[in-house]
Amino acid sequence: MLYRVSRAIVRFLMALLYPFKSEGEGHIPKEGPVVLCSNHISNLDPPLVGITTTRQVYFMAKEELFRIPVLNSVIRRFGAFPVKRGAGDLKSLKTAIQLLKNGKVVGIFPEGTRSKSGELLDFHVGAALVALKGKAPIVPVNITGPYRLFRPVKITYGPPIDITPYLQEKANMKTAKQLTERVMEEIRSMQNENRE
Numbered sequence: 018m019l020y021r022v023s024r025a026i027v028r029f030l031m032a033l034l035y036p037f038k039s040e041g042e043g044h045i046p047k048e049g050p051v052v053l054c055s056n057h058i059s060n061l062d063p064p065l066v067g068i069t070t071t072r073q074v075y076f077m078a079k080e081e082l083f084r085i086p087v088l089n090s091v092i093r094r095f096g097a098f099p100v101k102r103g104a105g106d107l108k109s110l111k112t113a114i115q116l117l118k119n120g121k122v123v124g125i126f127p128e129g130t131r132s133k134s135g136e137l138l139d140f141h142v143g144a145a146l147v148a149l150k151g152k153a154p155i156v157p158v159n160i161t162g163p164y165r166l167f168r169p170v171k172i173t174y175g176p177p178i179d180i181t182p183y184l185q186e187k188a189n190m191k192t193a194k195q196l197t198e199r200v201m202e203e204i205r206s207m208q209n210e211n212r213e
Contacts, residue, residue: 024067028068031061035168042070044175045071049120049153050119050153051155051177052117052125053074053156054156054200054204055124056132057160058135059163062160063076063097065170065172066124066160073096076097077100077113079099082099114147114150114151116151117148125147127197128140135161140201149196155180156174156177157204159172160172173211178196
């Protein structure tokens, strides 16, 4: 109940300040585990993803945010969990995998940091590993900004990437890298379409 009410409030504020257009939400499976992989251009990306999906999204968020007393409490209630950037954080990976095994939606920004130019940065393989271990399809997400007051922002959800072909072997760094490259290709293609 708290999540739905808060989501409605945030949606109203975002629509007022950053009129957004959302496409392809229907690509997100209505049930079962899903990993949403998005490019990352602003701190407003997680709220935008959260308000344009009907299912609750559990976000991997940088641990620094959890050191801020009030914000820590708020984002935890929204289902966010901390991840240490710059190093393999096994605890956060296990948390994400368990959420998927429980049929939840996990949101990850594979770039690991915001891209100031809007161009894709190299993706970390963590999102792919989580999807493979959790046996969850990946829905690529592209956010087209920049965020400017009263200027439109666009978020696009692409068709789910079936990870079955990547499960033929035991999930390892090789298959994770291949899947990561596939996700990058899909998001880059979506970006090119938005530029046309």
